[in-house]
Amino acid sequence: MESFRSLTVTQRDQILVEQQVFDIFKTFYNLPPSSQSFMLELQRENHVEYLTKGLTGLGPSFCVLDANRPWICYWILHSIALLDEFVDPELEDNTIDFLSRCQGPNGGYAGGPGQMPHLATTYAAVNSLVTLGGDKALSSINREKLYMFLRQMKDASGGFRMHDGGEIDVRACYTAISVASLLNILDDELVQNVGNYILSCQTYEGGISGEPGSEAHGGYTFCGLATMILINEVDRLDLSSLTDWVVFRQGVEGGFQGRTNKLVDGCYSFWQGGIFALLKRLNSTKRVKPIPLGDGEGSGEESPQTTASSDAAGEEGLNEDLSLGGSHSEIGDQHNTSSQVNVIDIDHNHSKGHANVEPLFNSLALQQYILLCSQELNGGLRDKPGKSRDHYHTCYCLSGLSVCQRSWLEDEDSPPLPRAVLGPYSNLLEPIHPLYNVVLDRYWGAHEFFTKS
Numbered sequence: 001m002e003s004f005r006s007l008t009v010t011q012r013d014q015i016l017v018e019q020q021v022f023d024i025f026k027t028f029y030n031l032p033p034s035s036q037s038f039m040l041e042l043q044r045e046n047h048v049e050y051l052t053k054g055l056t057g058l059g060p061s062f063c064v065l066d067a068n069r070p071w072i073c074y075w076i077l078h079s080i081a082l083l084d085e086f087v088d089p090e091l092e093d094n095t096i097d098f099l100s101r102c103q104g105p106n107g108g109y110a111g112g113p114g115q116m117p118h119l120a121t122t123y124a125a126v127n128s129l130v131t132l133g134g135d136k137a138l139s140s141i142n143r144e145k146l147y148m149f150l151r152q153m154k155d156a157s158g159g160f161r162m163h164d165g166g167e168i169d170v171r172a173c174y175t176a177i178s179v180a181s182l183l184n185i186l187d188d189e190l191v192q193n194v195g196n197y198i199l200s201c202q203t204y205e206g207g208i209s210g211e212p213g214s215e216a217h218g219g220y221t222f223c224g225l226a227t228m229i230l231i232n233e234v235d236r237l238d239l240s241s242l243t244d245w246v247v248f249r250q251g252v253e254g255g256f257q258g259r260t261n262k263l264v265d266g267c268y269s270f271w272q273g274g275i276f277a278l279l280k281r282l283n284s285t286k287r288v289k290p291i292p293l294g295d296g297e298g299s300g301e302e303s304p305q306t307t308a309s310s311d312a313a314g315e316e317g318l319n320e321d322l323s324l325g326g327s328h329s330e331i332g333d334q335h336n337t338s339s340q341v342n343v344i345d346i347d348h349n350h351s352k353g354h355a356n357v358e359p360l361f362n363s364l365a366l367q368q369y370i371l372l373c374s375q376e377l378n379g380g381l382r383d384k385p386g387k388s389r390d391h392y393h394t395c396y397c398l399s400g401l402s403v404c405q406r407s408w409l410e411d412e413d414s415p416p417l418p419r420a421v422l423g424p425y426s427n428l429l430e431p432i433h434p435l436y437n438v439v440l441d442r443y444w445g446a447h448e449f450f451t452k453s
């Protein structure tokens with residue numbers, strides 16, 4: 001009590017509000033009467049301990065999820081980075097060596113040494129190495145061969161196959177385009193007709209399915225939307241119906257479901273929450289004049305869009321790399337006669353430093369779900385109470401939490417206001433780049449490295 005009295009009025013208010021909010025949660029989630037508001041605290045140390053243990057067994061004897069080992073690296077390393085922690089140098093070296101052994105002789109990464117390269121594990125390995133950062137990790141990626149692998153996975157229809165002879169789907173498009181963009185090897189050949197494929201997967205509900213004719217799902221909607229932004233064709237999607245679809249995926253529990261009539265699950269905190277992070281940036285961009293389409297029009301001159309892109313290059317925040325700007329616009333031009341969203345050209349002037357955008361979802365309710373229902377107090381996060389923790393859910397619950405904490409912020413460079421962060425402010429996680437889901441400063445490290453080399 002004495003220490004309570006010594007707090008400022010604002011600090012006391014914050015504690016009292018937290019206590020009242022927690023009492024409401026207790027009733028709502030039917031928590032035991034003994035539950036305390038410390039349950040709203042992110043159990044950082046326990047999460048780091050759980051995650052670090054998971055990374056130590058990647059050697060040959062580690063055969064759980066044998067074909068998914070780069071994924072385990074990514075889920076763990078990204079979670080540790082979100083918590084602003086580092087792995088010790090020996091573990092880091094072992095992880096880089098392990099991932100190098102997963103790299104195929106003809107490019108791309110497999111689920112384990114000697115296995116067949118696969119786009120999903122290539123995405124996981126590249127994101128892991130970007131998250132580790134530094135010369136050793138980043139230069140271990142053979143970009144020339146990886147480019148050849150991506151070209152081999154490209155189908156005549158425009159989509160990508162997950163592996164040699166494998167299925168074509170929206171995940172494959174996203175993982176290929178995301179990796180190529182991060183490594184600065186994206187070109188018109190890789191982009192050709194991807195937009196048409198994604199467009200054919202937007203369903204009558206507004207979300208995006210894995211393949212044409214299937215059901216809209218949060219995982220695929222994130223992948224499809226992020227891909228369309230990366231290739232600068234996002235305006236081709238029906239963004240209004242996509243927004244309606246994702247808004248209605250938040251349940252009364254605060255968490256998100258992946259698709260209509262299914263249960264909420266902590267991992268959709270990112271797959272659906274990440275969609276809001278992308279939409280927020282799209283909504284805060286200026287519209288630029290359409291690129292002239294007619295023969296000869298504007299010939300010899302930069303299009304307005306290209307001009308805007310190059311003007312923005314190298315500027316603050318996420319603007320430069322939320323899309324690839326006008327560089328692939330000639331492919332997009334086959335269809336586009338309306339104005340295009342230029343995500344590069346974010347207008348910071350009217351909002352810098354202020355929390356002035358209202359999220360399109362209930363961010364505090366989602367934080368409640370993550371902290372109270374998905375968090376295991378002794379480390380790790382899960383789908384929902386009654387399920388066990390795992391590294392996948394830990395990664396995507398924490399990624400979603402980071403997105404929530406910044407859902408009011410237009411300017412990603414400034415820290416969120418305390419009221420945007422549920423629980424103590426020490427719950428604040430590192431910001432992510434929402435197109436790739438890597439921690440923002442690791443993204444910038446990779447960006448610098450691959451722009452120079």
Ligand SMILES: CC(C)=CCC/C(C)=C/CC/C(C)=C/COP(=O)(O)OP(=O)(O)O
Pocket residue numbers: 120123171174175217218219220223257258259262263265271
């Ligand atoms: C980058 C990358 C590889 C992204 C993958 C995206 C992703 C999570 C796709 C979801 C796939 C899917 C249809 C799950 C449904 O599972 P379910 O039927 O068990 O779950 P549900 O009941 O919640 O729909």
Ligand SMILES: [Zn+2]
Pocket residue numbers: 265266267268383393
């Ligand atoms: Zn899940």
